[in-house]
Amino acid sequence: MVLCTLARRFVGPLGTIIIKCKDFRIIQLDIPGMEECLNIASSIEALSTLDSITLMYPFFYRPMFEVVEDGWHSFLPEQEFELYSSAISEWRLSYVNQEFAVCPSYPPAVTVPKAIDDDALRKVAAFRHGGRFPVLSYYHKKNGMVIMRSGQPLTGTNGRRCKEDEKLINATLRAGKRGYIIDTRPLNVAQQARAKGGGFEQEAHYPQWRRIHKSIERYHILQESLIKLVESCNDQTQNMDRWLSKLEASNWLTHIKEILTTACLAAQCLDREGASILIHGTEGTDSTLQVTSLAQIILEPRSRTIRGFEALIEREWLQAGHPFQQRCAQSAYCNSKQKWESPVFLLFLDCVWQILRQFPCSFEFNENFLIMLFEHAYASQFGTFLGNNESERCKLKLQQKTMSLWSWVNRPSELSKLTNPLFEANNLVIWPSVAPQSLQLWEGIFLRWNRSSKYLDEAYEEMVNIIEYNKQLQAKVNLLRRQLAELETEDGVQESP
């Protein structure tokens, strides 16, 4: 499952297998004996290209650890909704999608405006791509503004409209307020989408909303970008000019900048302009989720904690129907013709890393946590990232048959490796810089196998030691102060009579 591509080579009796992994590692095995080599290679190939999901590792994995908390039940929609419930009088949890009939890529429970009943939701679903009617993604407690997400409206060439859709999204606006619709596609792409039955919200029908078009790339463009970047990072011999021009040509950092900029814009609308927003692209399962989840990282302190971030992944990626199975089927070493492979989730993690670098004390987790999520999204012994949406996961009975990643991660022994020693809760909104000079290549992912990190690791350890020592000293000073104070009062008692 970890395998991306495999190559065989023979020199005399010595066979060589080169395994290129999804986490960008390249392993070379020298095997004496041509036959053994061929056998091993074909076994590896067969095992890495299983036809059925149910034959994959998570279905056979037997955990060697004690489950303290079952991760499958760690982040239930009801609990998540309750976090908001004190502040929400306008929203309700709807089970209209209980049987996955209204929208196959939505979970059974979604949050919608209270004023809209389930029948109306069904009508709106018919008007939105993939049945993805607008649902609540984030509620900004500070001013009650919200982020909603959906699929594109199916206006088509003749400008179809849907009264229920207009009513639904207007129901989220306060009287006299305007909102913003962020379309993650450029205007011309959105216009072209009309020919295929898609489209965008016409001003005439949504007068209280202002539309903003951004351009976040999708699918194979991102995949090609990743392939180019990894190829360049693996070439140790190239000169400076070639490295810089290849880094530029990969466009990876351009994508990062575009996604971060859009997320900042969304956060800005909410926090600074006091306006609610609706975000969608075409399907609403890729760039839309990048923007909604990153906006929450910027705005919401809870999403910068370990549990909060896990809840965010669960809510905004898994429940929201990001097709992990399709997107992460192959990684950088495989340029397959199937167009649905795309490093959408990796880009999201990279953006989080960029913010983490700029606010190194505001996150409870460290870089390793992000790297761990990247690895498990692409290949894992846990069932969490299997399937493309909740509906598929239910059919696979993952909860019964596999272990959740969160069950494993949320144990103290694991958490200690993933915790940021510098973390100090920061309740402010954090605005990252998106200037090219502030964005960096994520070396922990892309140069991980190409450089020695010995000195950097040692420095990190030293930093942790200083912090630990500081805690010890502070505790000791406090203890001694207390002792001294006690002695002083004793003296005082002795003295006073």
Added chain:
Amino acid sequence: MEHIRTTKVEQVKLLDRFSTSNKSLTGTLYLTATHLLFIDAHQKETWILHHHIASVEKLALTTSGCPLVIQCKNFRTVHFIVPRERDCHDIYNSLLQLSKQAKYEDLYAFSYNPKQNDAERLQGWELIDLAEEYQRMGVPNSNWQLSDANRDYKICETYPRELYVPRIASKPIIVGSSKFRSKGRFPVLSYYHQSKEAAICRCSQPLSGFSARCLEDEHLLQAISKANPANRYMYVMDTRPRHRVQSWWATQKDIGRIIVRISSKIWNDEKIRESDEKKRLNAMANRAAGKGYENEDNYSNIRFQFVGIENIHVMRSSLQKLLEVNGTKGLSVNDFYSGLESSGWLRHIKAVMDAAIFLAKAIAAESASVLVHCSDGWDRTSQVCSLGSLLLDPYYRTIRGFMVLIEKDWISFGHKFSERCGHLDGDPKEVSPVFTQFLECVWHLTEQFPQAFEFNEAFLLQIHEHIHSCQFGNFIGNCQKEREELKLKEKTYSLWPFLLDDQKKYLNPLYGSQSQKSAVLEPNTVSFNFKFWRNMFHQFDRTLHPRQSVFNIIMNMNEQNKQLETDIKDLESQIKQRKNKQTDGILSKELLNSVRPESPALKATLSLKEQTLLPVNDVLRTIEGSSPADNRYSEYADEFSKAEPAVVSLEYGVARMTC
């Protein structure tokens, strides 16, 4: 001063350098004899030293006033809008005059007075003693001695008086060799590696012409190789790259033919690798002009090595291009990287680093002595010698050792600081960021070896600040002889004691892992290890910086730990005292009273500490620039934030230091 016509202008706007919507701060601009000062409505001060000004530009008049753009040598760029054109013109003219002085005596250092007496000042100048440094390295010894040949600057004006040469090199040999070398800069010792017994020597290019040879020079090189008992084989590193051989060929066909003959001879030499061929041709071209490189036939036991570091003019225009790119408003990622590539800046940095690594390896792995030269032996040679020594010797990675290194390989060996930094109104073609590149190489090393250096990035930035500030005497002038004539030690102050006093600011909290502290550094120069030095080139553009600095927090924590350790000792001794008293049981009242007054005072200091320690952390952790107005998300961002008070923070500690 006679140049200042207007000393104060009100209602001046300071524009945000990167804002696309011309966001600005309004305040008052003051012009003093040494600084330009801007105080905004929030009383935030921006100090700009006149000597830091690289260029002043008056742009076309706009409806809001007259724009004045000032670019500084420390990479600060400020954009003012002065309401009245006449004020703008006055300031512009004054700054033109004040930023380019004609005489050394008008530089800031000659008027700067940090309130020290003469004894203190002299002590400051004696802080770094190079004789002591050579002793530390282990010279003089049985193979190397101090030569008095240049005691009166008679042989070489740009060298220091004290020079170390092989013991067997007699004075006539030295004199003979110096006549054969450009500017008289004959081979002398730069660094001696005690345990390997190998030496780094430096010189300028030989004036060898076509057939000319110099027996004394050959003898001197022999003497250097003999002074190394560990390995008789030595390297001569020519740090220059291939020239524009082609254009030269076109115009000099006759000489070209001769060169073909010579090069065909070299072709037959099996020792020569193909990659060196073009570099050789270049040196060949130089040789035709009467300058060049050593003829290998005349020197035995010598391996010639060419490394390609470009000349000062290429470096100057490279930096110029880099600054153009990163000063662009609304820069895209692709423009940034293609600009970074076409500027060639990182390629040049890598070339210097590669040369230094070659040098360090020759000494550490082969125990071979190395002679380094370029053309005049004061730019590239200084870069390579000092960086090579830094890789080899952990002493140079300490705060004090780094000062010594700069004094030795840069100041004393005549790197032309005044010309390269443009201290005076002189030939702009002599200006070049050679020393800046050295600092950047060191910064790259600190990135790869975070625990190997006693100092931090702020130290490098501060030194960079002061090579241009002309506030201290160290970097004024182009060589030691000139500095003596200027009587700098009597009339100005040395920078180093001031940096040492402030040492706390420049300490690397992670310094000290044994493995990195003592080892010879072997950096990896694969291209992806070289990064744009944002904190240098955008030092004053706070919006581009990370909002929280791990480094500062750890540095503070380290300081705090020291404080806590002493607190613990204090507290423990107090507790002990009290316990003793209690066990003594009966105490006379007088004794109690005599102890009493102490404790409230102590308590007060303790509680004070509690209060002072924690807020420091809070300040560090505060989020700077939490206003989205600081960032350029989209055209919408500007439209949104009309009511937003713009937060432009130009102060960065350094400017305050210099006032």
